[in-house]
Amino acid sequence: MSFVELKQVLKRYDTKVTVNHLSLKIEKGEVFGLLGPNGAGKSTTIHMLTGLLPYDQGEILIDGRSVHKHTIDIKKKIGLVPQDLAIYETLTARENVTFFGRLYGLSGKLLRERVDEALDFVGLKDRAGDKPGAYSGGMKRRLNIACAIMHHPELIIMDEPTVGIDPQSRNHIMESIRKLNAMGSTIIYTSHYMEEVEAISTRVGIMDHGQLIACGTKEELLEQLGRDEKMFITVDTLRDSVLVELRRHPHILSVEVLGNELEMLLKPTDTVFQDILFILSSHQIKPISFKREEPNLETLFLSLTGRTLRD
Amino acid sequence: MRNILHVMKLELLQISRMRSVLLILFVLPLLLIFVLGSALSSQFSANEYTPEQVKLAVYNQDTGMMKSILQQFFQSTKTQEILSVTNVDSEMELKNRIQAREVDGGLIIPATFSTEIMGGHTADWTYVAGPTTSKNDMVRMMLQAFTDQTTQTQAAAIVLGVNGTPINSSSQKAESINAVKIGKLQDNLYEASSFQYYSCTMLIMFLLFGGMSSAISLLRERENKTLQRMIAAPVAVSHVILGKLLGATIQSIIQGALIIGFTGLVYGVDWGENLLGVGLTVFFTVIASISLAAVLAGILKSSKAVESIYSTIVFIMTFLSGGMIVFVGGELESVGKFTLNYWANGSVFRFMMGVDVNTAWHLLFVLMGIAGVLLLLAIRFARRVGSIYE
Incomplete structure (x- = not known):
């Protein structure tokens, strides 16, 4: 009991x-x-x-x-x-x-x-x-x-x-x-x-x-989260159109914008990283730096609710 | 039961820690009684006051019907208590007599006076003022009352179709013109002193304010989330509310006892021999006040709303019941019957003065009835305060 x-x-x-x-x-x-x-x-x-x-x-x-x-x-x-x-x-x-x-x-x-x-x-x-x-x-x-x-x-x-x-x-x-x-x-x-x-x-x-x-x-x-991972990409510039296209991608679970940084939750596949680079270049956006993060509860929370805990 | 006592003790402890509340509940009433009692003591003087007779010179140019009526009015017993009339033959003589201080004022009646009155119009006269303002005012008031009543009577006669038989010259008519009414505040106050009167009315007013503090305290428990914490403990909501209201009741009874004791000892207010009657009135006023507070706390959402609405209600009730200014009859006194203060003040006051005690008990029973109804409403509404969700 x-x-x-x-x-x-x-x-x-x-x-x-x-x-x-x-x-x-x-x-x-x-x-x-x-x-x-x-x-x-x-x-x-x-x-x-x-x-x-x-x-x-x-x-x-x-x-x-x-x-x-x-x-x-x-x-x-x-x-x-x-x-x-x-x-x-x-x-x-x-x-x-x-x-x-x-x-x-x-x-x-x-x-x-x-x-x-x-x-x-x-x-x-x-x-x-x-x-x-x-x-x-x-x-x-x-x-x-x-x-x-x-x-x-x-x-x-x-x-x-x-x-x-x-x-x-x-x-x-x-x-x-x-x-x-x-x-x-x-x-x-x-x-x-x-x-x-x-x-x-x-x-x-x-x-x-x-x-x-x-x-x-x-x-x-x-x-439960699987191998979903978080990726941070700093870019030289941002446009709304690129966000729309990134969010449409089936293996990109969420996209958040923090200044010139994109915070994305990804389903890691062989091609998703290449796809991101392709989308960015097609919008004439140049990536400056990349960072990958191990999954944690914050990631899980975002993945499950679509919101951060402080929303 | 123990939890009710714990909450009650908490309420009393909190009140004892709030200096501003202590000042308002315990010091302010004593101060107000002192200020009002001292400032308005002359109005409450139990000595007989008979206005000094006013010497009036009258130059009456009117030769119509009103001349004799006016003459009769001046000669009536009631008028002569106030006015001593000397007829003069000219305006000059009238003014000379005033200057020589042989008379206190002069009245000049125009030749058209009767014609105007008989036509139902407003009649004018000229008053030549003397040196004493109060005497001038008194004569003006009497003459105004006389002309108002005669004009109204004649206007009514015209409207009712009895033109031609207007005000006749019978002495009965002139006597019936009620231009003189001597009264004093004491007629309604059984020879009470101003300190007795205001001790009584302020006692009731501040007992009602005591109720307000309980309503505010209840709602603040909810606003500060301490109510949530209390009912998260093994305590029934009703015990929390009962404990708080009991605390407020005890505080009000202490407040009442302090006002009675302090005014008795320090201001020399005689609260009479029927202290049981006074005590019962205080008790049921407290019950009515706390119940009214609980009803408002159940209906209104915030302590600020209760504060503003309750204090407005108490001020209006105190005013309408004559708690601030004494009314001698009139419509305001009738309206006052719809206030808690009217029944409580009336009861305490009669017990205090030891007069008309049967009426005092009658007023107390009505107060008990009001308190009972408010208590039932409080039971109905106060549960809403116990909801932690506003």
Whole structure:
């Protein structure tokens, strides 16, 4: 039995389907990276998992129990790190964590210990008496995490926890996630930063249009991608007509323009490179440099969704 | 239940940390009571005020029907309480008497006065002002009231087809012209002092503002995403809302107790002996206020919208109920009945003054009814606040 299981889950807003018969299994102890462009249905999925939002069809099981039927019990097992900073500016860091700890049923000595532990874990113990207004963006993000982990949740859901912070705080958060995972928590992690997902996830799921379009370990996914490769060609000039012709080519999966550089995802065949050179020369465009890149999750994402992660 | 208390404590803790809110809720009402109570105390003076009699010289050139009617008006008992009339024979004599300060003003009635009135037209007279403005104003008002009423009566007689039998010369007619009405603010206020009156009205107004802060707080939880975090914890949405409203209720009750206690001790406001009645009125005003706030929080989407709409409603209700300017009868007082303040102010005020207590209880029961209806509406609408999707 998987720790988290979504079975044919459907969610509609009026007539618009935001999560479309989504099925997914996450094992205990995993760090599962959930990727998808904006509007793919990630946040809705997270809200359904945490019991914040009811689903219309299907079933979500956490530790074998239905989220719909046992919402309050399931919530005790989950720690949600929301995308937005959900902390009180009028309270100190310690008061923030204490308040949310009380909502999870902690009290007395245990509550005090857990609050200290959580603040220590995110590196804010020395600033526990300060209000968030005196914190940097990264410190606020860390407090946002502390409020979600003080009750030792079995499942931690992090919705873009590193948005808009400095590299030092990002590293701290990434290290914290590894530690939490090592301590036994299962983690679902969404991010717009592909390198973060690649670095910490044991498995990755890619969502688009409310559906899971790919799921597996990084290696499995890249296997799925096949031998598609990314090529960068710098040219002396660019014309729209050449882009149209390149995009028509059956083995060129996508073409992006970055200044005078063409970024292309290719199905490597014997002739595709020659074809590109021919198309360029037929438009009197002179290539200046070439670069090939090994396939990665970014490539896969582009290949599957036709968009970059930050679109 | 424990979670309701946690949320309630959080609400109180947050309020206690917001200096601007503390100032508005706890200091501003005391300041306003002091300012209004001091500035308008003369209007509330419980002493009898009888206007000084005005000496008026009258040079009446009119020889028509109105001459005798006017004479009767001047000789009527009510008029004589205010006016002492001396007839003079010329305009010159009239002016000389004013200059000599023998009279306070002079009235010149033109020869056409009766003709104009009998024709249903506006009649003109000339008033020669004396040195005292207040006396001049008083005479002008009385004379204006007299000519307005006689003109209207005659115009009505013409329209109704009884021309030829207009205003007759019976003394009853002249007496019936109601040009003199002496009243005072105290007629409606049971001898209350300005501090008592404004302590009462400001108490109710600021209790209503207390409700606004709860509505804003509820919506800010949603806007700041802390509501999402709270209901991601094992807490029912209804407990979160109930905890917040309970916190606001306690804050309002503390606010009410502080206003009553402080004004009693420092300003010497006598809140009367029926503190149970006052306390119950405060309690049900708070319930009505918080319920109204919850309804608005359920209907409106942003805390800013609630702030502007709710504060406008409270100001209008306070004004219409006479909370800022005391109304002595009239249409505004009737309109005031459609406000929460009218019932709450009326109830507290009568309990405070220890008069007309049966009416006070009646007003309180109406207030309870309003609070009950608003509470039901709040239960219906407040669930919408719990939605994390705006």
